[in-house]
Amino acid sequence: TMKIILNSKSKVTVLRSSLYVVINHGLLEVPGNSFQTKCKNPEELQNNIGLKCLNDLLPLLAPYTDIRLLLNCVSLNLQAFVIQPSKSKEEFRKLASDFQLKWNFLLNAVSKAVILNCGESFG
Numbered sequence: 001t002m003k004i005i006l007n008s009k010s011k012v013t014v015l016r017s018s019l020y021v022v023i024n025h026g027l028l029e030v031p032g033n034s035f036q037t038k039c040k041n042p043e044e045l046q047n048n049i050g051l052k053c054l055n056d057l058l059p060l061l062a063p064y065t066d067i068r069l070l071l072n073c074v075s076l077n078l079q080a081f082v083i084q085p086s087k088s089k090e091e092f093r094k095l096a097s098d099f100q101l102k103w104n105f106l107l108n109a110v111s112k113a114v115i116l117n118c119g120e121s122f123g
Contacts, residue, residue, distance in 0.1 A: 018118035
């Protein structure tokens with residue numbers, strides 16, 4: 001599915017635009033959401049691993065991008081935030097499950113915000 005989207009300049013353009021709108025206009029902020037999007041300070045963004053990973057992916061999202069480039073970006077973030085900080089198997093499991101939970105929560109929030117605020121992405 002992603003290859004089909006990446007091979008369409010218009011779809012990628014609309015998707016990127018929608019994602020930037022959602023992030024830059026604070027549309028992900030909901031009560032209890034730990035993903036505050038108004039973190040313009042690099043230190044605050046660094047503390048929010050999910051948004052850091054998403055912000056690393058966005059510049060790579062372009063028409064005809066090789067999907068391996070996107071996967072490599074995710075792999076580098078997993079290496080930096082889950083694998084390297086782990087000192088034991090238990091710590092790795094905790095960091096990995098925490099990352100997965102927060103990443104899924106963020107992607108759900110992004111999907112919801114795009115659906116509610118950027119309908120042209122689904123046209």
